[in-house]
Amino acid sequence: MDLRVSVVDPVKGFVEVLLSHLALTCVLLLACLTAVRWYIRDSHRVGGFTQKHVFITGCDSGFGNLLARQLDLKGFRVIAGCLTEKGATDLRAATSSRLKTLLLNVTDSMSIRSAVEFVRREVGERGLWGLVNNAGRSVPIGPTEWMQLEDFTKVLNVNLIGVIDVTLQFLPLLKKAKGRVVNVASILGRLSLIGGGYSLSKWGVEAFSDSLRRNMHHFGIKVSIIEPGFFKTGVTSLDLIEADLKRLWAGLPNDVKDSYGATYLDDCGYENAELLYEHPMLSGYLQGYLVHGARSHCPVPTHTLWSRLGRQAFLDPPILPPFFCV
Ligand SMILES: NC(=O)c1ccc[n+]([C@@H]2O[C@H](COP(=O)([O-])OP(=O)(O)OC[C@H]3O[C@@H](n4cnc5c(N)ncnc54)[C@H](OP(=O)(O)O)[C@@H]3O)[C@@H](O)[C@H]2O)c1
Numbered sequence: 001m002d003l004r005v006s007v008v009d010p011v012k013g014f015v016e017v018l019l020s021h022l023a024l025t026c027v028l029l030l031a032c033l034t035a036v037r038w039y040i041r042d043s044h045r046v047g048g049f050t051q052k053h054v055f056i057t058g059c060d061s062g063f064g065n066l067l068a069r070q071l072d073l074k075g076f077r078v079i080a081g082c083l084t085e086k087g088a089t090d091l092r093a094a095t096s097s098r099l100k101t102l103l104l105n106v107t108d109s110m111s112i113r114s115a116v117e118f119v120r121r122e123v124g125e126r127g128l129w130g131l132v133n134n135a136g137r138s139v140p141i142g143p144t145e146w147m148q149l150e151d152f153t154k155v156l157n158v159n160l161i162g163v164i165d166v167t168l169q170f171l172p173l174l175k176k177a178k179g180r181v182v183n184v185a186s187i188l189g190r191l192s193l194i195g196g197g198y199s200l201s202k203w204g205v206e207a208f209s210d211s212l213r214r215n216m217h218h219f220g221i222k223v224s225i226i227e228p229g230f231f232k233t234g235v236t237s238l239d240l241i242e243a244d245l246k247r248l249w250a251g252l253p254n255d256v257k258d259s260y261g262a263t264y265l266d267d268c269g270y271e272n273a274e275l276l277y278e279h280p281m282l283s284g285y286l287q288g289y290l291v292h293g294a295r296s297h298c299p300v301p302t303h304t305l306w307s308r309l310g311r312q313a314f315l316d317p318p319i320l321p322p323f324f325c326v
Contacts, residue, residue: 044297049075052177053123054294055115056080057106057166058135060087062233063184067132070291072099079119081106081135106135106162109169116169127176130294133163133205134184138235139244144195145256146248155197160204167212178220182293183209185225213301224293225302230276238273 018025046052054071058064059080065087068080072095081104082088088101102118105111119128137158140151163183174181188194189202206225213223230236249257249265289303 038300041298041300042292042296045295046297049295050077051126052129052294053077053079053119053126054130054132055119055128055170056132056134057104057162058083059091059101060084062134062235063228063231064132064134065091067134067291068099069095071294072096074291074295076130076294077122079122081115083135104135106166107157109165112166112169115166116173119170120173123173123177125176127179128170128173129177129179130182131167131170131174131179132182132184132293133166135162136184136201136235138198139196139240140248141194141196141198141241142245142248146245146252147196151248152197152200156201156204159198159201160208163205164208167208171216174216174221175219180222180224180293180299181209181212181216182224182226182299185209185227187227187229189227222299223301224299226289226293227303229278232277232280236277 018028054076056064056068056071056078059068060082064080068078068091072078075098078095078099080088080091080099080101082091082101083103083105085103088103092099092101100118100122102115103111104115135158137155140147140154167181173179183205185205186198186202188199189204189206192199192203206227209223209225216223234240245265245268289300292303293299
């Protein structure tokens with residue numbers, strides 16, 4: 001019996017299938033190369049976590065809170081910026097004694113300065129290994145015409161000016177450690193699906209991060225951007241967005257309301273927006289990307305984690321409420 005036939009044939013068959021489906025083969029090859037590249041980059045990790053300090057903003061809830069807990073578990077020295085005393089107390093109760101909290105409002109330069117002093121005392125000569133600009137707000141979101149100037153600045157001050165102010169003030173400590181900055185942007189920094197300051201602010205975060213990466217290369221500082229899609233957290237709370245839309249609508253002059261039609265707001269179809277939440281499993285990947293930013297020798301510059309919301313830009317008809325799309 002010729003054993004070679006039974007061993008060689010399946011291989012030959014597989015090669016034939018690959019050759020006859022060239023497009024599929026290219027996609028598979030690309031996926032494999034991406035996975036290998038990611039594996040190599042992520043496995044090349046920095047050591048001595050226990051001596052490395054990471055400062056995270058917006059740790060009261062959501063991604064920042066999860067990341068603080070995760071990095072604490074991995075042994076990093078986490079300093080968590082919280083907006084509220086309650087957020088800080090709850091986080092301390094859930095983490096090790098290594099984790100320190102401080103109160104920080106990223107729209108207040110003096111508050112940032114106090115945070116820098118606190119962190120300086122903690123890190124000493126080692127400097128700051130990681131800064132994660134995570135704090136953010138979403139509302140007001142809605143049709144541009146419904147907004148006042150302060151509706152834009154409320155969001156821009158937290159999501160963009162706050163990120164710039166925090167980064168500038170922490171740069172000297174980051175330079176000391178040849179550290180890294182991880183900025184949480186959004187898919188909405190690439191696709192302006194909504195009106196208001198949110199997309200503008202996240203687009204600004206992308207631009208700021210890209211220029212910062214180039215400028216800080218000279219000092220060995222790495223800069224990454226994370227672009228989440230639509231995860232169920234505080235900033236994507238539909239109740240919050242809906243209540244704020246109602247506030248905007250109520251403040252409109254009658255002639256503007258008339259131009260939209262009396263039932264415009266009621267016809268928005270919020271129940272559909274529920275469908276946009278990414279699968280909760282993906283939030284595990286998101287956390288993985290954030291952790292990667294802190295511990296990889298060579299962090300990937302941009303992580304994109306959106307699927308459902310991203311597809312909206314190409315769907316016809318979209319499942320988003322009209323105020324997201326028109
Ligand atoms: N969830 C998503 O699908 C998604 C998608 C794209 C991007 N993002 C971004 O991810 C980041 C984290 O958001 P999240 O989804 O985790 O929502 P979240 O739970 O609401 O987290 C945002 C955090 O920032 C805090 N914060 C708000 N204003 C602040 C200020 N002026 N100073 C300091 N902290 C402030 C919030 O505190 P309070 O809760 O006390 O207000 C909250 O703890 C944000 O930058 C957000 O834009 C999220």
